Amino acid sequence: MKSSQFSRYAPKSSIDIGVFLCRCGGNISDTVDIEKLKNSIDAKVVKEFENLCSIKCHKTIRDIVLEENLDRVVIAACSPITHKKDFQNQVAPLNPYLLEMANLREQCSWVHSDGDKATDKAIALTNAAVERVKYAQPLETVVRKIKKTAAVIGGGISGITAALSLANQGIKVYIIEEKPTVGGNMIKIGKLFSPEKMVEECALCLFNPLINEALDHKNIDIITSAELMASERRAGNFDLLIEKKPRYVKEDKCIACGKCADVCPVVVPDQWNENLMYRKSIYKPFPQSVPDVYTIDEENCIKCGKCADTCPMNAVDLNMKKEIIPLTVGSIVMATGHKGFDFKHRPEYGHEKYEDVITQMELARIMGVNGPTKGKLLTPSTGKVPDRVVMIQCAGSRDEKPEGKRYCSKVCCMVAMKHANFIKRYYPDTEVIICYTDMRTPGMYENYFRYGQSKGIKLIRGRPGEVIDKDGKLVVRVEDTLRSEQLEIETDLVVLSEAMEPSEGTLKVADKLNVGLNEDLFVKEKHPKIKPVNTDVEGIYVCGTAQGPKDITDSVSQANAAASKVSEIMNGGLEIEPIIAEVDHSKCDMCGKCINACKYKAIYAYDGRVSVDPIACNGCGICVSSCPEGAIEIMGQTDSQIFAMISGMLKDKKDGEKRILAFLDYIGYVAADNIGINRISYPESIRIIRVTSINRLMFKHILYALENGADGIFLGAYPDDMVSSETKEKVREFKAELIKNGIDPDRLMYYNVYAPYFRGLAAKFDEFDKQVDMSLDKYETILSKASSKDI
Amino acid sequence: MKKIPDKDILIFKSCLISGEYPGVESSTKYLFDKLGVEYVVEDRQSCCTGLGYYYDLFDQYSTTALAARNFAIAREIGHKNIATMCSTCYAILKKSCNILNENDKVRNKINQIFKDSKLDNLIYSPGDMDSEGNIFHVAEVLWSKKAEIKDLPMIDLSELKIATHHACHYFKVHYKEDSIGNKRNPLLLDDLANACGTETIGWYDHKKTTCGAGFRQRYANLDLSLSVTADKLMSLKENDVDTLLHMCPNCQMQFDRYQPVIEKNLNTKFNLAHLNIAQFLALAMGADPYKVVGIQTHTVSPDKVLEKIKQASPVAV
Amino acid sequence: MDIMEFKTIKIGKNNNKLTDSIIKDLKTSKDIGVLKCIQCGMCTSVCPASRHSEYDSREISKRVLEEDESLIYDDIIWNCFYCYTCHSVCPVGNSVSEIIQVLRQKAIINEEFEQIVTFLAFGESLLELGIGSIPIEYYSELIEVIGNDYPEFKNKLDEIREELGLGSLNLPDEDVKDIGNILEKTGFKDRLEKIRAYKKSINSEQ
Numbered sequence A: 001m002k003s004s005q006f007s008r009y010a011p012k013s014s015i016d017i018g019v020f021l022c023r024c025g026g027n028i029s030d031t032v033d034i035e036k037l038k039n040s041i042d043a044k045v046v047k048e049f050e051n052l053c054s055i056k057c058h059k060t061i062r063d064i065v066l067e068e069n070l071d072r073v074v075i076a077a078c079s080p081i082t083h084k085k086d087f088q089n090q091v092a093p094l095n096p097y098l099l100e101m102a103n104l105r106e107q108c109s110w111v112h113s114d115g116d117k118a119t120d121k122a123i124a125l126t127n128a129a130v131e132r133v134k135y136a137q138p139l140e141t142v143v144r145k146i147k148k149t150a151a152v153i154g155g156g157i158s159g160i161t162a163a164l165s166l167a168n169q170g171i172k173v174y175i176i177e178e179k180p181t182v183g184g185n186m187i188k189i190g191k192l193f194s195p196e197k198m199v200e201e202c203a204l205c206l207f208n209p210l211i212n213e214a215l216d217h218k219n220i221d222i223i224t225s226a227e228l229m230a231s232e233r234r235a236g237n238f239d240l241l242i243e244k245k246p247r248y249v250k251e252d253k254c255i256a257c258g259k260c261a262d263v264c265p266v267v268v269p270d271q272w273n274e275n276l277m278y279r280k281s282i283y284k285p286f287p288q289s290v291p292d293v294y295t296i297d298e299e300n301c302i303k304c305g306k307c308a309d310t311c312p313m314n315a316v317d318l319n320m321k322k323e324i325i326p327l328t329v330g331s332i333v334m335a336t337g338h339k340g341f342d343f344k345h346r347p348e349y350g351h352e353k354y355e356d357v358i359t360q361m362e363l364a365r366i367m368g369v370n371g372p373t374k375g376k377l378l379t380p381s382t383g384k385v386p387d388r389v390v391m392i393q394c395a396g397s398r399d400e401k402p403e404g405k406r407y408c409s410k411v412c413c414m415v416a417m418k419h420a421n422f423i424k425r426y427y428p429d430t431e432v433i434i435c436y437t438d439m440r441t442p443g444m445y446e447n448y449f450r451y452g453q454s455k456g457i458k459l460i461r462g463r464p465g466e467v468i469d470k471d472g473k474l475v476v477r478v479e480d481t482l483r484s485e486q487l488e489i490e491t492d493l494v495v496l497s498e499a500m501e502p503s504e505g506t507l508k509v510a511d512k513l514n515v516g517l518n519e520d521l522f523v524k525e526k527h528p529k530i531k532p533v534n535t536d537v538e539g540i541y542v543c544g545t546a547q548g549p550k551d552i553t554d555s556v557s558q559a560n561a562a563a564s565k566v567s568e569i570m571n572g573g574l575e576i577e578p579i580i581a582e583v584d585h586s587k588c589d590m591c592g593k594c595i596n597a598c599k600y601k602a603i604y605a606y607d608g609r610v611s612v613d614p615i616a617c618n619g620c621g622i623c624v625s626s627c628p629e630g631a632i633e634i635m636g637q638t639d640s641q642i643f644a645m646i647s648g649m650l651k652d653k654k655d656g657e658k659r660i661l662a663f664l665d666y667i668g669y670v671a672a673d674n675i676g677i678n679r680i681s682y683p684e685s686i687r688i689i690r691v692t693s694i695n696r697l698m699f700k701h702i703l704y705a706l707e708n709g710a711d712g713i714f715l716g717a718y719p720d721d722m723v724s725s726e727t728k729e730k731v732r733e734f735k736a737e738l739i740k741n742g743i744d745p746d747r748l749m750y751y752n753v754y755a756p757y758f759r760g761l762a763a764k765f766d767e768f769d770k771q772v773d774m775s776l777d778k779y780e781t782i783l784s785k786a787s788s789k790d791i
Numbered sequence B: 001m002k003k004i005p006d007k008d009i010l011i012f013k014s015c016l017i018s019g020e021y022p023g024v025e026s027s028t029k030y031l032f033d034k035l036g037v038e039y040v041v042e043d044r045q046s047c048c049t050g051l052g053y054y055y056d057l058f059d060q061y062s063t064t065a066l067a068a069r070n071f072a073i074a075r076e077i078g079h080k081n082i083a084t085m086c087s088t089c090y091a092i093l094k095k096s097c098n099i100l101n102e103n104d105k106v107r108n109k110i111n112q113i114f115k116d117s118k119l120d121n122l123i124y125s126p127g128d129m130d131s132e133g134n135i136f137h138v139a140e141v142l143w144s145k146k147a148e149i150k151d152l153p154m155i156d157l158s159e160l161k162i163a164t165h166h167a168c169h170y171f172k173v174h175y176k177e178d179s180i181g182n183k184r185n186p187l188l189l190d191d192l193a194n195a196c197g198t199e200t201i202g203w204y205d206h207k208k209t210t211c212g213a214g215f216r217q218r219y220a221n222l223d224l225s226l227s228v229t230a231d232k233l234m235s236l237k238e239n240d241v242d243t244l245l246h247m248c249p250n251c252q253m254q255f256d257r258y259q260p261v262i263e264k265n266l267n268t269k270f271n272l273a274h275l276n277i278a279q280f281l282a283l284a285m286g287a288d289p290y291k292v293v294g295i296q297t298h299t300v301s302p303d304k305v306l307e308k309i310k311q312a313s314p315v316a317v
Numbered sequence C: 001m002d003i004m005e006f007k008t009i010k011i012g013k014n015n016n017k018l019t020d021s022i023i024k025d026l027k028t029s030k031d032i033g034v035l036k037c038i039q040c041g042m043c044t045s046v047c048p049a050s051r052h053s054e055y056d057s058r059e060i061s062k063r064v065l066e067e068d069e070s071l072i073y074d075d076i077i078w079n080c081f082y083c084y085t086c087h088s089v090c091p092v093g094n095s096v097s098e099i100i101q102v103l104r105q106k107a108i109i110n111e112e113f114e115q116i117v118t119f120l121a122f123g124e125s126l127l128e129l130g131i132g133s134i135p136i137e138y139y140s141e142l143i144e145v146i147g148n149d150y151p152e153f154k155n156k157l158d159e160i161r162e163e164l165g166l167g168s169l170n171l172p173d174e175d176v177k178d179i180g181n182i183l184e185k186t187g188f189k190d191r192l193e194k195i196r197a198y199k200k201s202i203n204s205e206q
Helices: A034-039 A055-067 A080-090 A105-109 A115-134 A157-168 A203-216 A259-263 A306-310 A360-367 A412-426 A445-454 A504-513 A552-571 A593-597 A622-626 A639-650 A666-677 A699-707 A724-740 A758-790 B015-019 B022-035 B050-054 B060-076 B087-102 B104-116 B138-143 B146-151 B188-195 B216-220 B222-238 B249-266 B277-284 B303-312 C017-024 C048-052 C057-065 C069-073 C075-079 C085-089 C096-109 C117-129 C136-146 C149-155 C157-163 C173-185 C188-205
Strands: A017-022 A045-049 A072-077 A099-103 A149-153 A172-176 A220-223 A226-234 A237-244 A267-269 A278-280 A323-329 A331-334 A338-340 A357-359 A388-395 A431-436 A458-461 A466-470 A473-480 A485-491 A493-498 A500-502 A540-542 A581-583 A603-606 A609-612 A632-634 A660-664 A686-690 A712-717 A748-752 B009-012 B081-084 B135-137 B162-164 B243-246 B273-276
Touching: A017 A034, A017 A055, A017 A115, A034 A045, A034 A115, A045 A055, A055 A080, A072 A080, A072 A115, A080 A099, A080 A666, A099 A105, A099 A115, A105 A115, A105 A666, A115 A639, A115 A686, A149 A157, A149 A323, A157 A172, A157 A203, A157 A220, A157 A331, A157 A552, A172 A226, A203 A220, A226 A323, A226 A504, A226 A603, A237 A331, A259 A306, A331 A504, A331 A552, A357 A360, A360 A412, A360 A493, A388 A412, A388 A473, A388 A485, A412 A431, A412 A445, A412 A493, A431 A485, A458 A473, A473 A493, A540 A552, A581 A609, A593 A603, A593 A622, A622 A632, A639 A660, A639 A686, A639 A699, A660 A666, A660 A758, A666 A686, A666 A712, A666 A758, A699 A712, A699 A724, A712 A724, A712 A758, A724 A748, A748 A758, B009 B022, B015 B022, B015 B249, B022 B138, B022 B273, B022 B277, B022 C157, B050 B060, B050 B087, B050 C117, B060 B081, B060 B087, B060 B104, B060 C173, B081 B087, B081 B138, B087 B104, B087 B135, B087 B249, B104 C173, B135 B138, B138 B146, B138 B188, B138 B277, B146 B188, B162 B188, B188 B243, B188 B277, B216 B222, B216 C075, B216 C117, B216 C136, B222 B249, B222 C048, B243 B249, B243 B277, B249 B273, B249 C136, B273 B277, B273 B303, B277 B303, C017 C057, C017 C096, C057 C069, C057 C096, C069 C096, C075 C096, C085 C096, C117 C136, C117 C173, C117 C188, C136 C149, C149 C157, C173 C188
Parallel strands: A017 A045, A017 A072, A072 A099, A149 A172, A149 A331, A172 A220, A331 A540, A357 A493, A388 A431, A388 A493, A431 A458, A660 A686, A660 A712, A712 A748, B009 B081, B081 B135, B162 B243, B243 B273
Antiparallel strands: A226 A237, A237 A323, A267 A278, A338 A500, A466 A473, A473 A485, A581 A632, A603 A609
């Protein structure tokens, strides 16, 4: 769309408008005097029909448009919510946005019984539509063309799943993983719990084939040891800069023979094994690491060169430099995962002090066959099979105290049951006690819980306060709340069911991408129910534990959902209603106020220009008010269209007649239609104008309406959307401005509208109608007093 | 991290320090003088009511009214940065300050009492004092001077086996606000001990357990009270600790006065001396054990410390 | 068998009077989580009174939520140490320590003075001198337990204070008068008076 198409000024007078009136089988014509209505309209063509929505009539509309060579069309019939799309399709080749509707049924004939008054209102509604359509512009549906390439940040189960789904749908995917291998947390866990089977499944056996599939996929590039450095949005795409840290081993030459590690003199704790064992400075995290190559960890390497001398492939390059990789992608999936709770914040649990106080993740490594004990359950300090294991639930979770996590980490009950079952299966003589507050094993997991109970796992209901070392034995202090007894439980091993918290990568990447986080610092979804994988930035999606604590099953579902959202915008040819913001670059001085004001993060600066993401923009109009230069318009809701609608609604006002303009957002408009559908009446004074959001309105519109005959202004909107606080602010601003202009603020009312509570809206219309009467009476009294004084 | 002032400080007198361990106050003054902390002690300042408050004798109104009076005096003499030597004073004053700032009803009622008593100079306006910005513990002021302390000449006390007892009313009451360091593992006193070149044992079982005074319990329920103290003493004994550092006279009293009783009851010896952190630092800096540190008021004599001091400077003792 | 003994939670008989009054009390924290208590028992697991007596912090919270007003007259509430350990660890921001403070105040407001009568001297000392003192009732017991060094040092206190370069223990008379004035108007003197009368009555009974 070119800015020359902006119709800010009055259109040429010779616009040919056709108005099509619908009797709606008596639904309209029984109340509204169609003859009178017909005669009150100033248009080139005015025609009435019994049922405009019938197939026969559709054809007639098109014929008349063509025959009469109409420039604009007004349909005066039912609600645009249900029928506008239909009619828009019928006026082709006329641009669909050159059609307006007047809602004579839901918002007139069905809500008013007085024929004369209803007819007067119908005339006003139709005239308003005629006025407005004069200012209509031909708009094109926006089809966003974006690059068919996606970046998946994070190579855990969520990232790999999303990447595979995308790749299989023909989309080129880059997996960006900060560690030297993909696999994330899942690959570290030896055995997984399963809701269906009463056995624990092998994590590596499930995950490794997926990783290999990703590795071999022609549409997937895996970039390991890599971090996102910067991101910029451009025309729906993202320009990313990726920094690949030097591995000091040439990936294409290394054959992973391991000779280098044999000679490396530097021994360090092995993080991949939760520091429970050691590795060399040149290492491969685990045998099945992908990519299957060695890496030197820069932090610990002493650059002695022994590895380089030994390598038969000449793969070691100690002078390797970091690499900056620029990528342009059409969409991003954040799969940056979680980390375990840091127990330095709960020193009373002794994780920092006692070797035999471990986390569930550490226990998973201990019981992993590729772990420090080759899968044997051994107490770290003694190397013996423990006689007793005590597990502490909610360790760090469900804790409002500073540094605690308020939320339930959701998987820990099942994780504890899994490890307890596993221990009971292989070490039946080892006693397992789980100290819990609530066992939360929803859905099918309840079976798993019962199974564990049947194996003799002991449960003590109480949240332990501390773990201490008493004469070389660990002791857990807890109240058995079911017996009101303070206990000290001796044990060989304590396992803390650690809270899940957002990984550092999640925080870093969210910051770089300007993606919003929730209070608990997980990635915030656009809507927790209906948009669970959208972030607040259009085109960026989230899945897995980056979004909140969840198990593998849920992570995989979410990863597939995220992939399908990406696929939608890449494969589906997404069409968007063009009722969105447009910037007049000749006026814009790049102050950036609109960028900060936009709650949908739809506006961004790129290459010295302010740009609007058409998918993200929902036309709320906050940016229009924020722009000091008046450089932004909402297409289809331009100032001139709003002014035209107002003046049309107020045209030919009679002496003593009262007219109230009700500006309603989408939900408000639907609720108003519902009033009609349920045949509830409200005063004829109410004239409804639909706006994208109350925030689209500016005080100049309100003042113009009041100065041109409106007796009251009603504002109605759904309060639980992203711009509701701005709406409230707007209403306050309007009230303050009214007072400044010497107008009674009671002539303006705001109301929270909910679609199913249309009765409330109808009652509010009544109430406001009376409030306006009182305000006008007050005004009359003041006037008469003033004039009597003058006399 | 909150900003800890080093001037305009009112050393807030404590009943138990005045009557039991006056050496803590003289040691505090000794340290403040050495560290260049500007302070006053004020005759007119009353008790915070803390002990009475926790004996359940005092209602919140009365306690808050007297806090408002003390705040007014602090402001009047231009020393509105209060540094308490007792952790209960610390908690009580902070709570009262928050009430005075946030609760209009209580503040108005108290101000009305002042007006009716012709004590208009005491009237409190919101924000006159800031709980975080004006109310501190002496140990916090010392903590903020760690670097300076490190630079001062010290008697070598590194052979002592030291543990710390962080007072409950310092780190547990206003845990959300601003007590320094990890509230789950307080290290304020450990940091200070380290500043004069001594190590502490750090964590030990019952490190966070109360001294056992329990306010009324020490008097009305002595057995219960002492069994809690004994828990802690036994754990310290297991760790061979010879010096326990304190920051509250009530705790110090519980341990120092009752340790011999518990020894008798349990038929054991603890060999453990109790010093307030200010007393400990003052001794390390060479202060006179009697004329400054006031150890003559202690029940358990800190013999090991005195021995070290004697070795370092035979003249001093 | 007595069917009346069966505990029934009757419709329409329930309110949150006790809980609400605790939440709103000046002695409790603004955002005290009484209503969020899930009876996890963490408070009890670290409570010194629960470790060494019949007292159970979790149980206190439970009885409050059950609106059990008999708690006010239950001697068990006098076992709390006010060490705030429960307060500092409670995962939902409840504070049994603060609950107990309110319950004990309720007992006193209902003129249950038995548990505090022996602490009267602290209040009297504050009114007389502007500073608190060790409750005189326990002084002889204290000497008995601690030994004779204690009263000896106490006798020499002024001397020692002087040696340490410290000022007078007491407040100027004018200020003691102000404090008395203030405490009269806050109702504190009245409360002490009532406790004194109670003390007299039990003394005469003996």
